[in-house]
Amino acid sequence: MNQPFGTVTIAPDVLSAIVSLTAQDVAGVARLGSVPGQQRVGSMLGSxxxxxxxxxxxxxxxxxxxxxxxxxxxxxxxxxLGARVQSAVTEALNEMVGMPVSAVNVYIQDVEQNRG
Structure with a gap:
């Protein structure tokens, strides 16, 4: 039986990239929005x-x-659309990094206008 010899650490930026690419790949997503200011402040404080x-x-x-x-x-x-993004992101994180996913919150900030 093989025993692990150390730990594997996955940087939060890698997790973020997986989520970003996966969400953008879901049909119906025009593009990603922007994270509100208070979320960015929390990230700078280490949370x-x-x-x-x-x-x-x-x-x-x-x-x-x-x-x-x-x-x-x-x-x-x-x-x-929100449900499909939640499902795709959860599946991608489970398959690519093997980490449990406690939540995928989807905030639809806007809808693109038809150009026609």
Whole structure:
């Protein structure tokens, strides 16, 4: 039986990148929004990480919590979109880093206008 010889540490920025790329890949997401100012202040104080592209990550007791701020495409069911983003992000984190996900919160900040 193989015993681990140390630890594996995954940087919060890596988790943030996984969440960002996964969310943007969900049909109906036009682009990521922006993390509100109070979330960014919290990340500077060590309670998590927030980046400019609409994702805030917190790791507590080896469990990941993600906040995704999105701009939706027009003519998309927003409730369905949020549920699909939650599912995709949870699956990606579980498969890629093997960490339990405590929450994926989706905030739809706006809907793009039709150009036509």
């Amino acid at each position: 998590g990480t927030a980046n400019a592209d609409g994702v805030a990550i917190r790791v507590v007791d080896d469990s990941v919590s993600a906040d995704c701020y999105l701009i939706a495409q027009p003519d998309v069911n927003l409730l369905d």
